[in-house]
Amino acid sequence: MPAPVHTPLLFPSHSPEALLAFQFSSWYPRFSAHSIKSTVIRPLSPAFREYLDSDGVFVPEGAEDVPTESTLSDDEDAADEDESTDEPARFAFPELDARIREAVADYGAVFPKLNFSSPRDAAWMLPASSPLKCMSPADVYLLLKSSDFVQHDLDPELVFDGCDPAPTPESSTAYELELVLRKWYPVDRARELRCFVRQENLIGISQRDPNYYDFWNERETQAKVINAVTTFWENHIKGKWEQTQGDYTFDFLLTRDLSRGHIVDFNPYLPRTDPLLFTYEELHDLLLARTGSAPDAEVGARVPELRVVDSPSHPAASRNAPAHQHNMVPIEALAMSSGRDVQEFASMWQDEIRKTMEGEDSDDDGDET
Numbered sequence: 001m002p003a004p005v006h007t008p009l010l011f012p013s014h015s016p017e018a019l020l021a022f023q024f025s026s027w028y029p030r031f032s033a034h035s036i037k038s039t040v041i042r043p044l045s046p047a048f049r050e051y052l053d054s055d056g057v058f059v060p061e062g063a064e065d066v067p068t069e070s071t072l073s074d075d076e077d078a079a080d081e082d083e084s085t086d087e088p089a090r091f092a093f094p095e096l097d098a099r100i101r102e103a104v105a106d107y108g109a110v111f112p113k114l115n116f117s118s119p120r121d122a123a124w125m126l127p128a129s130s131p132l133k134c135m136s137p138a139d140v141y142l143l144l145k146s147s148d149f150v151q152h153d154l155d156p157e158l159v160f161d162g163c164d165p166a167p168t169p170e171s172s173t174a175y176e177l178e179l180v181l182r183k184w185y186p187v188d189r190a191r192e193l194r195c196f197v198r199q200e201n202l203i204g205i206s207q208r209d210p211n212y213y214d215f216w217n218e219r220e221t222q223a224k225v226i227n228a229v230t231t232f233w234e235n236h237i238k239g240k241w242e243q244t245q246g247d248y249t250f251d252f253l254l255t256r257d258l259s260r261g262h263i264v265d266f267n268p269y270l271p272r273t274d275p276l277l278f279t280y281e282e283l284h285d286l287l288l289a290r291t292g293s294a295p296d297a298e299v300g301a302r303v304p305e306l307r308v309v310d311s312p313s314h315p316a317a318s319r320n321a322p323a324h325q326h327n328m329v330p331i332e333a334l335a336m337s338s339g340r341d342v343q344e345f346a347s348m349w350q351d352e353i354r355k356t357m358e359g360e361d362s363d364d365d366g367d368e369t
Contacts, residue, residue: 194252
């Protein structure tokens, strides 16, 4: 009598210990030879966590490479001090500033992330020609402070959400916030991929950038990329990361000739990780076909499926929509928000809108005369 076939669940279980294997400082030493040069600073102080979690977008004192000069007179400064009765919290991290400047000197420029998350949603804060390129501590802090993504890493409850078994107080205590400074260089987003691995089977590869590129429609190119990713995975990742129990995703950047590449990041195989051009149900079907759990499993299913944006009308295509546009605010609003609570900022923003409208009305009246 044949043994019963075990059907894998849609998502694997991740213990708190397995989840911590995905923080940068855990996986990078193992795979540093195949990834981007990086510097890890940990643990970060409770004050730095408080700074990232505070209201407003502002940089700590001393973070600017060029000191700012006040345009107010001494009398005006004194008057402001007299009127201010509830000053916002002030932060300064001179030791961290020095570490960041050291990394910038070593790498030429850096882009930051925390344990798991990078501030990609705040890339618009810096020049569009060099997204995420940081040349000073102020640049690093500005990206992190403006990002919604990195908020995930500040709260242990969010970090360990969905773990099985549930985290213990010891697990939360073992989690330490870290700052990662990676060597910055221009990245062609057309060559970025996300790869999905279940039970140590490479089952799917997805284009990361949701834009249409002609070269992805060439069959020879697709076959070349599948071979490049599979060969890299088999030689450098497969079976070398037992803490994950063979369930993970990894982001991969191809070389210009599409024959090789390097690891950008790892993520847990959980709903929090975007499946991009797949759904997790579709990935589950690919896993069943690979492991023989599906009745129609074929030998050809051993090749991972590659999905790309195959036409400008593809549902995922977003050529005219800025990435993470939900997180963008006018620069004037950013400047006004510093050190203010929500109610105070809202009042000032409405006053600014009113003044602008009154100015436009005055201009219109002047044009009529």
